[in-house]
Amino acid sequence: MVQASDATPVVPRAELLVVQPTTFCNINCTYCYLPERSVKKRMELRTVELLGERILQSGWTADDVTVVWHAGEPLVVPPEWYERAFAVLARHCPPKVRLAQAVQTNGTLIDASWVRLFKAHDVRVGVSLDGPRVLHDSRRRSRNGRGTYDRTMAGIRYLLDAGLPFHVITVLTSDSLACADELFEFYQAEGIKRVCFNVEEIEGVNQTSSLDAKGTDASFRAFLSRFLERVANAPRPFWVRELATSVAMIMATPDVIIPNQQVEPLAILTIDVDGNLSTFSPELIGSHAPEFDDFRFVNLKDGGPEALLAAPGFRRAHAAIVAGVDACRNSCPWFRWCGGGAPANKLSETGSLAATETLYCRLTKQAVMDVVLSQIEAGRLPGMEKAA
Numbered sequence: 001m002v003q004a005s006d007a008t009p010v011v012p013r014a015e016l017l018v019v020q021p022t023t024f025c026n027i028n029c030t031y032c033y034l035p036e037r038s039v040k041k042r043m044e045l046r047t048v049e050l051l052g053e054r055i056l057q058s059g060w061t062a063d064d065v066t067v068v069w070h071a072g073e074p075l076v077v078p079p080e081w082y083e084r085a086f087a088v089l090a091r092h093c094p095p096k097v098r099l100a101q102a103v104q105t106n107g108t109l110i111d112a113s114w115v116r117l118f119k120a121h122d123v124r125v126g127v128s129l130d131g132p133r134v135l136h137d138s139r140r141r142s143r144n145g146r147g148t149y150d151r152t153m154a155g156i157r158y159l160l161d162a163g164l165p166f167h168v169i170t171v172l173t174s175d176s177l178a179c180a181d182e183l184f185e186f187y188q189a190e191g192i193k194r195v196c197f198n199v200e201e202i203e204g205v206n207q208t209s210s211l212d213a214k215g216t217d218a219s220f221r222a223f224l225s226r227f228l229e230r231v232a233n234a235p236r237p238f239w240v241r242e243l244a245t246s247v248a249m250i251m252a253t254p255d256v257i258i259p260n261q262q263v264e265p266l267a268i269l270t271i272d273v274d275g276n277l278s279t280f281s282p283e284l285i286g287s288h289a290p291e292f293d294d295f296r297f298v299n300l301k302d303g304g305p306e307a308l309l310a311a312p313g314f315r316r317a318h319a320a321i322v323a324g325v326d327a328c329r330n331s332c333p334w335f336r337w338c339g340g341g342a343p344a345n346k347l348s349e350t351g352s353l354a355a356t357e358t359l360y361c362r363l364t365k366q367a368v369m370d371v372v373l374s375q376i377e378a379g380r381l382p383g384m385e386k387a388a
């Protein structure tokens, strides 16, 4: 999303609430960043009430707010709990705020009861799927080391059979970068029409990445070029987040500010299972960082956005993030498109929120924009030539 620039000071507004209904995940992916994924804790409905009271009713939200249930496997908590949680949030939601519900799930628990819930509440569904079995099962495994491909695909088939729209998030590793054609053909064969590419990140408790190697930049660019070529020549429309967002940014006129939610206070609010409130990159909450109060800036029991903005840990983190954004602005040719990157990746990769370039941004910001611009310039994205 882009916004017009004018002289009006920007008032921080919460647009995305990332809510952790449980710490627990029923599988154990090799690249997972969550430190407490084996801990079985569920959010109390009293905390959901506080979320409604302290956030939705605070006056600090945008008119359109999306709640994403994530950071642990959200479907470990039963559908009945969500029925109650959605009702609580609807009760607290002011008339002018449009509230959308979303889940990001590993898909292994989706069945008819989930399909009913998703349909009844128009829940936007994202499923983590790393492609064909060999790629998916190499990283996305159960606690006893078995692949989860069959269970994830079974969940996806429930969505397909019900005609429910969904997207998949595919984490790219060094193995997948050689498989652009295989991935594209897999999605086509399975009826998957919307894909977001993440990269195997050095983040949180995951301190290594197969992409942290010489030659990754070139192989990532080659992967994306080939994949987008296949998309451009596909018989049916196929949506790729990286392409859609890049094209929107390229089409924006110079007076338009391209926002970066991850560095804007409040734009993303993260609420953990205990009601702790954070902002900036959602992955920051709970990171070991005493200087920033482990990014648990305030608890909903004690206040909402206003209390967060006054919290000493927040203020220190904000100052460091602003320093990082300023350093990016002064040094990086991709700054207009990126807006200073992802604080969580800066911290995990370099130990500092004030850092600039990371592996994450070289791939997901710099390489993505370069590849999309090259495709447009080469006339491989029909109708886009004038935008380049």
Ligand code: SF4
Binding pocket: 328, 329, 332, 333, 334, 335, 338, 339, 340, 341, 342, 356, 357, 358, 361, 362, 365, 366
């Ligand atoms: S691409 Fe990297 S270095 Fe450039 S602005 Fe973004 S985070 Fe900063």
